Amino acid sequence: MSRSQLTRRQVLRGLLVLGSGTAALAACGATPTPQVIKEVVTSVVEREVTKVVEGTPQVVKETVVVKETQVVEKEVTVQAQQPQIQLKLMSWDSGIGDTKKINEVTLPGFLAATGIKVTYEAPPWGEYWTKIQTLAASGGMPDAYGQSVAYGWDHANKKISLDVQPFVESDLNQADYFMEMELGCHRYPSPTKGDLYAFPVRWVGEWLFYNKDIFDAAGQKYPDDTWTYDDMLVAAKNLTKVSGDKTEIWGMQAPAGHVGLDALIKANGGLVLSPDYKKCMLDMPESVQSIQWAVDTILKHKVAPSPSAISGFTEGPFASKVLAMTLDGSYAADTWKKAEFNWDVSFVPKGTKSRVMYGGPDSISIARQSKYKEAAWALIKYWDGEENQMRMEDLIIGGVPFLKKAAYSDKFLTRAGNPKGIKTILDMASVLRGADFGSQWMEWRVTIMNQELDQAYLGQRSVEDSVAAAVKAIDQVLSTIEWPV
Amino acid sequence: MAAADIAAPAARASGGWRLRRPGLAQWLEALPFLLPTIIGFFVFVAGPVIAALLLGFTKWDLLTPPKWIGLGNYTQMAHMPLFWKTLGNTFYYTLLYIVPGVALPFIVAVFMNQKTRLISIYRSVFFLPVVTSTVAVSLVWAWLYNPEFGLLNFFLSKIGIKGPLWLADPKTAMLSIVIMSVWKGLGYTMVIYLAGLQGVPQELYEAASIDGAGRWRRHLSVTLPLMTPTIFFVAVTTIMGSLQVFEQTYILTQGGPAYSTTTLSWYIYVQAFQWLHMGFGCALAYVLFFIIMILTLIQFRLQRLWVFYG
Numbered sequence A: 001m002s003r004s005q006l007t008r009r010q011v012l013r014g015l016l017v018l019g020s021g022t023a024a025l026a027a028c029g030a031t032p033t034p035q036v037i038k039e040v041v042t043s044v045v046e047r048e049v050t051k052v053v054e055g056t057p058q059v060v061k062e063t064v065v066v067k068e069t070q071v072v073e074k075e076v077t078v079q080a081q082q083p084q085i086q087l088k089l090m091s092w093d094s095g096i097g098d099t100k101k102i103n104e105v106t107l108p109g110f111l112a113a114t115g116i117k118v119t120y121e122a123p124p125w126g127e128y129w130t131k132i133q134t135l136a137a138s139g140g141m142p143d144a145y146g147q148s149v150a151y152g153w154d155h156a157n158k159k160i161s162l163d164v165q166p167f168v169e170s171d172l173n174q175a176d177y178f179m180e181m182e183l184g185c186h187r188y189p190s191p192t193k194g195d196l197y198a199f200p201v202r203w204v205g206e207w208l209f210y211n212k213d214i215f216d217a218a219g220q221k222y223p224d225d226t227w228t229y230d231d232m233l234v235a236a237k238n239l240t241k242v243s244g245d246k247t248e249i250w251g252m253q254a255p256a257g258h259v260g261l262d263a264l265i266k267a268n269g270g271l272v273l274s275p276d277y278k279k280c281m282l283d284m285p286e287s288v289q290s291i292q293w294a295v296d297t298i299l300k301h302k303v304a305p306s307p308s309a310i311s312g313f314t315e316g317p318f319a320s321k322v323l324a325m326t327l328d329g330s331y332a333a334d335t336w337k338k339a340e341f342n343w344d345v346s347f348v349p350k351g352t353k354s355r356v357m358y359g360g361p362d363s364i365s366i367a368r369q370s371k372y373k374e375a376a377w378a379l380i381k382y383w384d385g386e387e388n389q390m391r392m393e394d395l396i397i398g399g400v401p402f403l404k405k406a407a408y409s410d411k412f413l414t415r416a417g418n419p420k421g422i423k424t425i426l427d428m429a430s431v432l433r434g435a436d437f438g439s440q441w442m443e444w445r446v447t448i449m450n451q452e453l454d455q456a457y458l459g460q461r462s463v464e465d466s467v468a469a470a471v472k473a474i475d476q477v478l479s480t481i482e483w484p485v
Numbered sequence B: 001m002a003a004a005d006i007a008a009p010a011a012r013a014s015g016g017w018r019l020r021r022p023g024l025a026q027w028l029e030a031l032p033f034l035l036p037t038i039i040g041f042f043v044f045v046a047g048p049v050i051a052a053l054l055l056g057f058t059k060w061d062l063l064t065p066p067k068w069i070g071l072g073n074y075t076q077m078a079h080m081p082l083f084w085k086t087l088g089n090t091f092y093y094t095l096l097y098i099v100p101g102v103a104l105p106f107i108v109a110v111f112m113n114q115k116t117r118l119i120s121i122y123r124s125v126f127f128l129p130v131v132t133s134t135v136a137v138s139l140v141w142a143w144l145y146n147p148e149f150g151l152l153n154f155f156l157s158k159i160g161i162k163g164p165l166w167l168a169d170p171k172t173a174m175l176s177i178v179i180m181s182v183w184k185g186l187g188y189t190m191v192i193y194l195a196g197l198q199g200v201p202q203e204l205y206e207a208a209s210i211d212g213a214g215r216w217r218r219h220l221s222v223t224l225p226l227m228t229p230t231i232f233f234v235a236v237t238t239i240m241g242s243l244q245v246f247e248q249t250y251i252l253t254q255g256g257p258a259y260s261t262t263t264l265s266w267y268i269y270v271q272a273f274q275w276l277h278m279g280f281g282c283a284l285a286y287v288l289f290f291i292i293m294i295l296t297l298i299q300f301r302l303q304r305l306w307v308f309y310g
Helices: A008-030 A099-114 A125-138 A152-157 A165-171 A212-218 A229-239 A257-267 A285-299 A332-336 A373-383 A423-427 A441-457 A463-479 B003-013 B024-055 B072-078 B081-112 B119-131 B134-144 B151-158 B170-198 B202-210 B215-243 B247-252 B264-274 B278-306
Strands: A034-052 A059-077 A086-090 A117-121 A144-147 A199-204 A206-211 A241-243 A246-249 A325-329 A343-346 A360-366 A399-401
Touching (some): A086 A125, A086 A373, A099 A117, A099 A373, A152 A360, A165 A373, A199 A373, A206 A212, A206 A257, A229 A285, A229 A325, A257 A285, A285 A463, A360 A373, A441 A463, A441 B264, A463 B081, B072 B278, B081 B119, B081 B170, B081 B215, B081 B264, B119 B170, B134 B151, B134 B170, B134 B247, B170 B247, B202 B215, B215 B278, B247 B264, B264 B278
Parallel strands (some): A086 A117, A086 A144
Antiparallel strands (some): A034 A059, A144 A360, A199 A360, A199 A399, A206 A325, A206 A343, A241 A246
């Protein structure tokens, strides 16, 4: 090694000195030190001046007022400022409102009202839930976060979300809100009597969407609040148009999935899960008959497209103008608001026992890990307050404010883009029932139940066999859940 | 055999100094250079592999501490009809894929193994799907497979055939995925075969020609036997890859319709990352590992019957 090269010892010594110096500087910086600042001071003073009277040798004294400016140096000690509360809010994109409007209107409004700054992040749905679960495991949860019907009960069970019932009871007049709708997805431990672990900011329901052009062409009367599911089937037969071996227009879409099928089952007196969410009840006679009715619309009456045929339409058969009627979530109105055909909405038909409308809230939960729980509740309270609920810029067509005053206001009912039958959703609010959003809902409902019943809809297996397989698989999932005592 | 031992005879032959085995001091000097790789290996490979093995014996949802349940996960999967269906789908995919996945690229490679004009362009064209993102490829094929508006059914209708529902029908969904996968992977396997074909001595072809062997006979008696090691490599890696099929089912069908394309890798993903059954997902992963290991061992055992190493 040459003399000009550094030895290992010299390098280590240098690093040690550098590190110590950096640490010393950091320590110095931590303590407030006096600073000298220059300040411009302007003062008004009276001065006596001597002046010579013009044209004469006379000297007089007079008092004049002058403004004097001087630069003064003074020593000040800058104290470390108390940190301002800053909340972190997350939700899936459009989950609790239009992301842009939330950032431009809602959160600045909250800041102006409370002085609390909120940062908002809204990744896409799939990415959001993965992120939330990872943050929950690592201790980095946002203070408040968008809560979905699919995960609300699970988050309460796994101690991720906070019980907000005390806040609700002390701060809100519950009669002002749609509390009569079923909020089992957010009530814990009991879906019927438990405390709320999220508070809704808006809700969606279910509508019977119908293509007015197809109805007019077939001379079919529009649906109304007297319709039953059998009336719907009769109309569908009239509306279906077949040419050779090809169906050009289908009269209706078979109720399937949690939106259409679950509401049909409950309207006919059946159940999907037991009231405590612990047992699958699809094998009840009323449930089986409801599923059979739905399957028959495809295979027996041939008025509804099969799941395979539906998959051929990228935008869906209703938007493709080959479907006369469909039962769908009210949020679908936001997708179809610019459709190039005339459509409207009506009441969900009545079943043999009652009318049931699928629906559920989009809500905000407070994370148990949050250090600013009261501030997070203040955010929810503001979100559900009259000022914000009446804004509606971030509300999708088909979404309904959770505050009744806002929902029944002219501003909501006359919004641009609303279907003509907008008020039907408010009239059905009292019959809104969720889709048994219990634990592991994505697993047993979205995957297992759909995949098992699909085989009946495709005609590959009888309804009874499909139901038996679904019940067995769903009960197996429910048996692995750690239910609260 | 350490490098020093190999070098030692040469050092002695030169009549000079003698190399010694690396001592502790030399190992300590080499360690800083090896540490990044060693640490990376243990942190990112060995660690997760061991952790997954242990987690397979627990019930863990990421949010609460893991709970030891012994063989509970394995017992549960043995009693799950969906697990057996998933296993069946995985083997079905492999069986459909293996023959075209191994044989078709070989035939294409034989045709590409020529010194003609524009041959490099032809080879590039076959290789293009390999370098294209699987996501993009899957989305395009989803459009091609559309029963109402897809190009495939459109061309079939022109020749009077009513096209199937492809991805929308449980009977044809898996076949549709296999067709796409064969198309996507053909170029990669073709390149491997091309490398093997370049190694076949031309003198053997000349000798066979002199002996009167025609083109077909030359391929059968010269090309094929000498290519068996390459074919064996392709077969082993193709079976390994096909048992782990995931991207295509995830993008195109999400395991449906009616579970017809639910493969083991997709099932591991939804169990672990969508439904947060981490322990169960790890157990499934080890089941897949053991299946691949056993099949590979069988293939290695059987190679003596048909692989010719010259």
